[in-house]
Amino acid sequence: MxxxxxxxxxxxxxxxxxxxxxxxxxxxxxxxxxxxxxxxxxxxxxxxxxxxxxxxxxxxxxxxxxxxxxxxxxxxxxxxxxxxxxxxxxxxxxxxxxxxxxxxxxxxxxxxxxxxxxxxxxxxxxxxxxxxDYYVSFDNEKVGELEGQMIVDGLKAEKKDPKTAKVVCMSGDPTDGNAAFFKSGALKVMGAAGIKCALSPAGTWDATKSGTEFQQAYTTLKGNIDAVWTANDANNAAVITVLNKYNKTVPTSGQDASVAGLQNILLGKQYGTVYKxxxxxxxxxxxxxxxxxxxxxxxxxxxxxxxxxxxxTPILVKADNMKQVFDDGNATTSAVCTGNVAAKCSAAGIS
Structure with missing residues (x-):
């Protein structure tokens, strides 16, 4: 109506x-x-x-x-x-x-x-x-496509065959209509490259629960994981916490250009983030x-x-164009460039 x-x-x-x-x-x-x-x-x-x-x-x-x-x-x-x-x-x-x-x-x-x-x-x-009566948002299927491409490009950068790679797919809350768009877009791009999700937990926007879901997936796959598609930065930070526990680094994705997401990109633990x-x-x-x-x-x-x-239109952000987020006022270098990230900021020309 x-x-x-x-x-x-x-x-x-x-x-x-x-x-x-x-x-x-x-x-x-x-x-x-x-x-x-x-x-x-x-x-x-x-x-x-x-x-x-x-x-x-x-x-x-x-x-x-x-x-x-x-x-x-x-x-x-x-x-x-x-x-x-x-x-x-x-x-x-x-x-x-x-x-x-x-x-x-x-x-x-x-x-x-x-x-x-x-x-x-x-x-x-x-x-x-x-x-x-009206819907105002970003093109959320495109968001998923950008995230899926991060996984494809991340695997190729590590010289891993997408067709044989074991990728865990960490979605957002299934009751959120956007989560379905994110996943649809990501699967379209990853599927075209031959990627199949080795495991796909139920999905949530609660980072703590997402970390638990990924820990269970990690255990089930006995750590045999080549990449993780994650729907947003907050959940991906929880995924990275689990990976860090096992001293493992694989390509991961996210969105929101959050402080944690930007830091994980600079640290080489997240391929990129979708900036909206x-x-x-x-x-x-x-x-x-x-x-x-x-x-x-x-x-x-x-x-x-x-x-x-x-x-x-959403924007893919990596270290080489991260400056836009700071210039827009949607993150500060004082918040991002701290601790062991400070040197990475300097190397990327972010100050």
Whole structure:
């Protein structure tokens, strides 16, 4: 119902929202309704999967919306689906002109239905939600392709035949739609090179659990591992901790250009990372939200699963182009170039 919903809402949906069900009627006055029409309600998923949500997306979205003359009600679900639902109910009761939802373990679909019932359009932010009015993210299948290519190139650099290499595939949480895109893209590229996953644990965005999953895989394969495809830097840091325990170094992958990821690249323990500047995503999502709050219907350049979508281009980062991350302000040399990494930074011309 995504495109139909937006068409209908362009004239009436932004008149605010009222609670339905057990939340109780708001009995909004004209002033309250006006405030709702000027409010973008945002739900972020957690603080564990990435530091970007609080340190990056929150202030960027808040500033863009405020600068355009709108209010931003931004809350974090702290990795709790029940808290996510409670936040959504509270926001809808107070009033929203538009909702930006980062899905968390599938709960975004339930909140989307409540928002649509209340006449509020929904932007799926970073992670897909079926039936959303718009989707703003990076091209996440491309992210997976870049990660898969890291493994292919890493094996070739070590003169290992991809067709016979034993590769462990460490996915993200299977309930996250993006995790499926990452894995699909990676398998496409690795499969084309003849790589088959020797083991594929269930997947998670909890780094500690990911480390446990990899330890089990390492034990099962008796350490006979030539590379590890890992969906993000945080999980890959846990993988590398296990590898370090056995004094083993193999090509690994990741994304997010995190401090740990950048350090592991410089140390030669991670082939690269996929860099997705949150500023670009927040800017695009804010523009879509502002248009909807103004009663307009933005025209998206593409669709994904039937949802009008804005898919930004991810960037492969290695030691030779890492400077871009620092120049963009998304990492600092003081945080990355510490301890045994300092000499590696100097060798790479990073200061």
């Amino acid at each position: 995504g495109m139909v919903a937006v068409a209908a809402m362009s004239t009436i949906a932004l008149a605010g929202c009222s609670s339905n069900g057990s939340g109780g009627g708001s009995g909004s006055s004209g002033g309250a309704t006006s405030a709702a029409k000027k409010t973008a309600c945002v739900i972020l998923p957690d603080t564990e999967s990435s530091p970007r949500w609080e340190s990056g997306d929150r202030p960027a979205l808040n500033k863009a919306l405020n600068d355009a003359g709108f209010n931003a009600n931004i809350q974090n679900a702290q990795n709790s689906t029940s808290k996510y639902t409670q936040i959504a109910q509270s926001q809808l009761t107070k009033g929203c002109g538009v909702m930006l939802l980062v899905d968390l373990n599938g709960v975004g679909a339930t909140v989307l239905q409540k928002a649509h019932t209340a006449g509020v359009p929904v932007i799926a932010y970073d992670r897909p939600i079926k039936g959303a 500047p949150y500023q670009l995503e927040a800017k695009q999502a804010s523009e879509v939200a502002i248009s909807l709050l103004q009663g307009k219907k933005p025209s998206a350049p593409t669709t994904q699963d039937g949802v009008p979508s804005y898919l930004l």
